[in-house]
Amino acid sequence: xxxxxxxxxxxxxxxxxxxxxxxxxxxxxxxxxxxxxxxxxxxxxxxxxxxxxxxxxxxxxxxxxxxxxxxxxxxxxxxxxxxxxxxxxxxxxxxxxxxxxxxxxxxxxxxxxxx
Numbered sequence: 001x002x003x004x005x006x007x008x009x010x011x012x013x014x015x016x017x018x019x020x021x022x023x024x025x026x027x028x029x030x031x032x033x034x035x036x037x038x039x040x041x042x043x044x045x046x047x048x049x050x051x052x053x054x055x056x057x058x059x060x061x062x063x064x065x066x067x068x069x070x071x072x073x074x075x076x077x078x079x080x081x082x083x084x085x086x087x088x089x090x091x092x093x094x095x096x097x098x099x100x101x102x103x104x105x106x107x108x109x110x111x112x113x114x115x
Contacts, residue, residue, distance in 0.1 A: 002084035003091060005052075005098050006070050009079045009107030013057045015040065021101035026051065026093060042097065044090060052094025054083040070110050079107075 007013070018040065022029055028045035034053075041053045057079045060066045066073040066080060085094030095111060102109040 002053075002086050003095070004112035005083040005085060005095070006073075006110045007081040007083065007098060007102050007105075007107055008066060008070070008073050008110075009081075009102070009105040010074070010076065011105050011107070012059075012079055013081060013101070013105045013107070017104050018054065018097075018101050021104055022097050025096045025100050042094065044093065049090045050086060050094075051090055052083055052085045052097055054081060054098075057081045072110065073108065079105075 019031070022042055026042065026044060029051065030043045030045055032041040032043065033039075034041060037056060039053055039055045042051045043049070044051055059077065060080045061077045063076050066078045067075045083094075083098055085091040085098070098109050098111070
């Protein structure tokens, strides 16, 4: 089962920053665009397994909504990104990308356990 990931930021996240985060963490990777840009998937080169799948960011303008959905999220309008990483070592690489992306956009990351 995949691990659910939510990344929030007051700054609008850009795809080039996500790719910069991936470049810093992953030695080599392949990018797949899904559903005309609705999501991006990162795969380790030479691997069939998916490292992380990241949906396009959505702007949550209702101040309390993000906080209600994920306790600990700032009680303010935020950019909301949902992502999923598999369990195991390859998914750990995806988690590392999410954490580094969060740092680059001055955001927060919330990682759920695989169920």
